[in-house]
Amino acid sequence: MNVTEAARTADDLPAGTVDAVVIGGGAAGLNGALMLARSRRSVVVIDSGSPRNAPAAGVHGLLGLDGTPPAELLARGRAEVRRYGGTVRTGEVVRAVASEPSAGGDPRFTVTLADGGALHARRLLVATGLRDVLPDVPGLAGHWGHGVVHCPYCHGWEVRDEPVGVLAVGPASVHHALLFRQLTEDLVYFTRGTGLDPDTRARFTARGIRIVDTPVDRVVSDDDGGIAGVRLTDGRLVPRRVLAVATSMQARDEGLEALGLPMRELPDGMGRHFVTGSAGATEVAGVRVAGNATDPAAQVGASAAAGALAGAHLNADLVTADTDAALADARRDTVPG
Template sequence: MTERYEAIVIGGGAAGLSAALVLGRARRSTLVVDAGEPRNAPAAHMQGYLTRDGTPPGEFLAEGRREIERYGVELVRGRAVDVVRDGAGEFDVTLADGRTVHARRLVVATGLADELPSVPGVAERFGRDVLHCPYCHGWEVRDQAFGVVATTPMSVHQALMVSQWSKDVTLFLHTVAEAELTDDDLRRLAAAGVSVMPGEVAGLVIDDDRLTGVRLTDGTVHDREVVFVAPRAVPRTRLLERLGAELRETPFGAYPVVDETGQTTVPGVWAAGNAMGFAEQVITAAGAGYRAGATINGDLLFTDLDATGRA
């Protein structure tokens, strides 16, 4: 028989676990489906989370799983491969192992994947001395020699932002033509003291397991200690699309249209964390999960009260 829950949370990161914690504490039967693919897995530590600054992401998630277990929330390690909305407005979720589980309400917290530039050395060093978010890692690498590998004109914005943490910043244009830089770009880069280096990046120079430079295709090597890149965000919205959720286009991909609580255009379905936007950090993702969980509990409560009153 199909296992039935009041809520199923798809995704076991900060957003999903936070939603599940609220629902468990509200005495709602809840299942978390966790594929084990957190976006911040390459990072040794997470920063900017009040009282948890510097905590390893794996340790943070393990503690979250222990907390939801205390309130009777079930967790299954696996992947949700399909979801359909039935005639009653509830949901059947198919797992990769063939099981089907049923939910009255659904939280999609599947996050996104970072697709890195295909520069030799970038993937191997990502999360160490190849970074993407100065708010996540800027303090730890402050005052070192930064390089920014441009893959889009938006990389100018990244170079300007990281100049807050170092006054030695070089923007390597890589796949961006000089002609693509606007007068405002050039003025701001000059004001920030950011050097602009034309030419395509051939790879990173690693010495004794430490990044020491950026090599261009012309053979020149430029000494750098840290490199920032802009991954292409790949939102994991397949299940939301399967349900017919409306998406909105952004410079970082297509994300679901949601209200202030995270509810999508599909009744009974909420999105939280990076499943609803590119810029969600761990602390804001957890907050979004909390809002979704609390809203779902209230929605279920009043739905049942109204049904009882009509009986």
């Protein structure tokens, strides 16, 4: 373990009840924790250490930080949270549950970690992100985050003018193809059994997008470990250097089931996410959700902004609760006895 990784795991869990536990140490979670820590709240971030964008070489579309390696950006974020007194701990949450509220009705939660540690908190910020599920095409997964990409805004510039293939997974892939066509003139659309109506075929043809209806057998690698092309079931190899695929985006909810947070399925089997209202509010008092776990399309900047907003609202909730408790104490003290 290097010095940086040792620092990530070094924070001890505080005793007693903390103001907030943030589950997830990505952009949303860390920015939410930063807002809370700067408001002098006791906050603990539980970071699983497996961010969605880990395979990527750099974060893109983030003003002022474009191209920053994901690990570097998160390391900066952890340092900033710690600078204001926040705790960041590497670990896995195995159970988060609402416990008995305070005498004044303020929510309470217990968060148990895989290593046996436990935290008690007044508020929770869920920022677990999501997991990308690729279609089951042999040879595809090994190129994920390099030759296989999903977001034209995250990776499009880096693959511009390359021979790109779109592996269709459903209706969402049509729009996907048109977005990537903006980045390259050499685009092949592999239908993979998904339907294309005559109007869409005409639109693709007008844009110079080649359509391949023959089923895909596998993705073939070259001698350097990159993508050589797509092998079809009739034996033909369609040379490609980059493959774009719309993943099924599944919000990470492991260990959170007992909270009873509502979830919603995306259309056409494209994923599942937490249902939230304004600033990440949920039906469970004291719990907010931010980032990709509730907004699958959010890039790093949007996720960070959502985390900041949710953190600010959690602090406002706590301010109200603290004031209510102080008022109740003051009134008790003035009751003639």
